[in-house]
Amino acid sequence: MDEHLQSAVDALKERFAAQVSEFRGEVSLILVPECIVDACRALHDEFSFELLSEETAVDYWPQETPRFHVVYRVRSLRDNLILGLRVPLNGITPVIPSIVEVYKNANWFERELWDMFGIRAEGHPDLRRILMPYDWEGHPLRKDYPLGYEEVAFSFNQKEIDDRKPFAKE
């Protein structure tokens, strides 16, 4: 591990009790939700991780609890480093503190997080759906949300299926 990265990882380990994992040369820190804002601020201000590259989530339903992992990736241009952060979250309506204060471009990432996974970013200035229509029901990237399909209609159940369809009625 690069020495600058090592010092950042050590500091976060000590201050926020982060766990370190490494896979294929990529370093990730596992943090608890309460300290994500402080951890991001420390990375941004002290270790010059200026860019937030991505923020997304993974749904491990039904195999694992905690169900969600929110994944962040921050990049330092000065030291040419990249660092991943993971925050496990549980529950059907999980909440994570928003990091918009630290990285402004988290704004749309967190709107997407809400839209696709139903993870609320607390303290977000404008938490609306971003990609799906505003009146959409459900959060499509959750694992319990089925990929859309058409039910096979026969003459005896055609009306029943037709009544259930939200759109595209003949």
Added chain:
Amino acid sequence: MDQQSAATLSEASLDEIKHLVSNRAIEGDTVLLNMGPQHPSTHGVLRLLLELDGETVINVIPDVGYLHTGIEKNMEAKTYTKAAVMTDRIDYLNTVGNNLVYCLAVEKLADLDVPPRAQAIRVILTELQRIASHLVWLGTHALDLGAMSVFLYCFREREFILDILEMCSGQRMMGTYIRPGGLWRDVPVEFEAAVRNFLKIFPARIDEYDALLTKNAIFLVRTQKIGVLSPEDALSWGVTGPPLRGSGVAHDLRKSQPYSGYEQYDFIVPTRTEGDTYARYMVRMEEMRQSVRIVQQAIDKLPYGPVRSNNRKYVSPPRAELATSMEAVIHHFKLWTEGFTPPKGSVYAAVESPRGELGVYLESDGSPKPYRVHWRTPSFVNMQILPLISKGVLVADLVALIGTIDIVLGDVDR
């Protein structure tokens, strides 16, 4: 409109978007105007809600998602090989680059080696694609500012590149030519001559665009000091690519984290310090010249050899082997029915697309299908600076600003 259809067509209620506009709009002092989603200068299905004071833009509220196709969800239901076909459809002006970043992620996950010839061909094609993407940007950007002829010249040269892509993969745009572990097949014999022909013609054509625009008085007035983005704002909004380099930050993943052998090629990362629309124009023009240099070097020392990894657990054997080897038949059958199973874990791979950092977060649970794919697309992130840089400009300049960020709506909405 009768009561019922009004109910089904209702937009988000005013209370929900009240906090996005200024108080003057609520009092009726300024005008709220809808722009798009079907509008020639929004470069796709982008909808903007404009708050205007006369002709001055007070606020811009982008509304995206009209081209959302659920590619991330669909990729979870396909094997790694089949999911590669969907990658082209994300950023339809950078199809080869999308293939490349997905394949880099799969190769990192599976720890696959790619032969040098395949890497060199990948570099040649992604750089040609970068030129093609910049040509579309230049043509439409100039068109937005009233210069019709540039558009026609740019699309003329773009055809050369699409012909080369068609020569390789059979498709002009959605080729899926780059596959995990290498390429679909080797390039045809006429490939080298076609690329050399393009390299011979193209530098003089860039000079032509230069002559048309760079010192054009109207173009200068429309672009200089319009949409100024400071380096601090660019970094805090996570902007990458030409907008970041136009603000003076020399960040390019091809230099800082080289992939596919970019470290072998000699090129510079052009930057400008002004941060305005003209600076971003100059950066992209210079990038096209640098891409020509890279392609020239790559084609000059294009190595011979295989174009696919010989790891049979991930890459299917050559057709000829199927007639003689039982193992080859088994591998072929397994790979095209079940697919391959990379180890459990997650990786992030990123490349420098024409628009900025294009990244793929790939998570595997050890099954033949990706458990989660996230596309970190440059347009989605860069688009967020539009309200920032368009405060106080005229409506006509807003059109220039949409063009200068160089968004592709397929890339924003995925």
